[in-house]
Amino acid sequence: MSSLQCTGVDAGYHKNACVRGFDLAVEPGEIVALLGPNGAGKTTVLMTLAGLLPRLGGEVAVGGVALRSGNPRAAVRAGLVLVPDDRALFRNLTCEQHLRLAVRGRAAGRAAVESAVARFPRLGERLGVAAGELSGGEQQMLAIARALLQRPSVLLIDELSMGLAPVVVESILPTLREVAATDQTSIVLVEQHVRLALDVADRAVVLTHGSVALTDDAAALAGDLPRLEAAYLGA
Numbered sequence: 001m002s003s004l005q006c007t008g009v010d011a012g013y014h015k016n017a018c019v020r021g022f023d024l025a026v027e028p029g030e031i032v033a034l035l036g037p038n039g040a041g042k043t044t045v046l047m048t049l050a051g052l053l054p055r056l057g058g059e060v061a062v063g064g065v066a067l068r069s070g071n072p073r074a075a076v077r078a079g080l081v082l083v084p085d086d087r088a089l090f091r092n093l094t095c096e097q098h099l100r101l102a103v104r105g106r107a108a109g110r111a112a113v114e115s116a117v118a119r120f121p122r123l124g125e126r127l128g129v130a131a132g133e134l135s136g137g138e139q140q141m142l143a144i145a146r147a148l149l150q151r152p153s154v155l156l157i158d159e160l161s162m163g164l165a166p167v168v169v170e171s172i173l174p175t176l177r178e179v180a181a182t183d184q185t186s187i188v189l190v191e192q193h194v195r196l197a198l199d200v201a202d203r204a205v206v207l208t209h210g211s212v213a214l215t216d217d218a219a220a221l222a223g224d225l226p227r228l229e230a231a232y233l234g235a
């Protein structure tokens with residue numbers, strides 16, 4: 001069974017859909033890159049799947065269980081967690097406080113924080129530092145580590161590389177692969193840097209003008225960039 005199943009999802013703002021009929025099934029442990037030009041609707045799709053925007057149509061299921069529209073808590077409970085493009089950190093809270101908040105009330109909270117640090121050793125050196133003082137790469141690691149502490153079966157990451165040097169992004173990608181392989185977490189990655197995205201993903205979906213223009217194996221697309229370019233241009 002797919003971890004995430006989107007069927008005919010319409011998404012948008014103030015009851016006006018800018019994405020129509022979005023279909024996507026993501027298997028356990030699969031990484032899907034959601035690509036497309038600016039304004040295509042990628043962020044709108046992720047926000048809608050995470051329940052932060054009311055869904056205007058269609059169905060979303062996580063592990064076979066239907067998600068109600070516009071209910072972010074229910075989405076997290078079902079196992080779907082979003083790392084938003086602004087990373088949503090609290091500037092004055094330390095790295096450790098962010099991680100502890102994510103596991104508050106859990107008996108094995110301390111072990112969970114240690115496991116997050118094991119995945120991102122750099123965070124272990126920065127536990128006492130306020131999020132506002134972290135580098136962009138460290139902030140992204142913290143946002144992902146915090147999301148992983150929710151034990152998602154589906155992790156959505158918006159604009160992984162925004163504001164980061166490629167070398168920093170390249171240091172994060174192996175961890176995402178490891179998370180997908182070890183925990184069988186499904187990952188949907190919105191990424192402007194097409195090469196990086198195709199490198200880490202198993203499959204890519206190109207959204208153009210609010211609908212899926214192309215979906216294929218990431219390796220196949222990496223070897224046929226003209227086809228990808230044509231999809232971007234809506235050809």
Ligand SMILES: Nc1ncnc2c1ncn2[C@@H]1O[C@H](COP(=O)(O)OP(=O)(O)OP(=O)(O)O)[C@@H](O)[C@H]1O
Pocket residue numbers: 013018036037038039040041042043044045
């Ligand atoms: N808060 C909002 N209210 C109304 N329309 C919005 C809002 N945010 C985005 N839009 C519009 O929705 C459409 C899709 O935007 P979205 O941000 O989802 O695209 P995107 O593919 O993520 O692009 P980018 O790569 O630039 O972030 C665009 O036409 C955009 O102008």
